[in-house]
Amino acid sequence: MDGQLLAFTGVAAGMVAMPGADFTVVVRNALVSRRAGVVCALGITAGLLLHTALAVAGVAAVLTAVPALFRALQLAGGAYVLYLGARTLAGLRRPRGVTAEDAEPAARPLRQGFVTNALNPKAPITFLSLMPQFVPAGAPALPRTLVLALIVVALALVWFPAVAVLVDRLGRWLRRPRAARAVEGVTGGALTVLGAVLLLEPLWAA
Template sequence: MDGQLIAFTGVAAGMVTMPGADFTVVVRNALDSRRAGVATAIGVAGGLLVHTALAVAGLAAVLVAVPALFSAVQLLGGVYLLYLGAGALTAAVRRRGAHADSATGPADPPADGPAALLGTARSLRQGFLTNALNPKAPVLFLSLLPQFVPAGEPALPRTLLLATMVVALALVWFPAVALLVDRLGGLLRRPRVTRALEAVTGTLLTTLGGILLVEVVLA
């Protein structure tokens, strides 16, 4: 058995499942529909694919070595999280006037037309950008992956394997979260519960975005 590979699996699983901006965005979009939640989850995995590919190629080292570039990514990430957070808070306010409990019906709308496709694309984009604009991810992968390459073993095949494992774990975990939220839709889509969740997710995203921007200012 490859002890380092087993250890990395545990570390990667903890890293992927740790609640944060990715988890929050997936839950928030899954409240809209199962399709939106799963699309967001796939987008998050796509963002992880970018980070792991950069780490494997060594390009993440450039991002870390150039403070201005790192700050630019951090600024974009903070602004985007604030944008998503403001959207969730606005949705919570708009739902305040809702009185009917009709949201307990089917999770996905029956329409498969252009509007549905645009909604899916938007959710996919939100998941991707939320993860891809996380400035801490390149640093994490750049420092993490080399630790699990055995001495004397070629680095590229091993890091490719480790990167693939991270993306695979994300493709399991985040869609599972979206499906669980959809499964609990009868409860979570009640107007009062939905408003509360929108408010919580909006607050979390806004807070995370604010922290990134403060770090840019203080850097």
């Protein structure tokens, strides 16, 4: 692996691991079960795969050129994250003997992970602005960009399932009634705040 690929891997790893809506929704699902957390992580990875494909195809440039479309996607993403946060907080009202898995038998962690990531329009623009910096001068852009995109997807495929497994390993403590409600409250509050910020940001910029 050449120096530029190593440098990109480090930068991409920091971007993928940065706490945000993706991280929070994985924790939320991993508290239900390891399987739910890992499946949610796979959904996020699928969303990143979509974003990197869009970046390679140049669609991200369209989002930059059409502010109304970018803001619409921001609002949709913010509304979905806010919905997840409100749903999590609402779950705190259920009886103590009812687990999150019992309360949400129809939960769709794969969809939650994918939609949370896919509705973030900043991701493809970030990749579009970052990837060209790691394409050597004179080298074919498309093959190199595809390699960079695969690195991002591979990092996500390692990081988010690892988070889900770690949360599940701590599950004996985290799933105690008081601890579970505290963690649900924190994750629900974090998702709600993130969703509100995503909703308000395009309105402030308008």
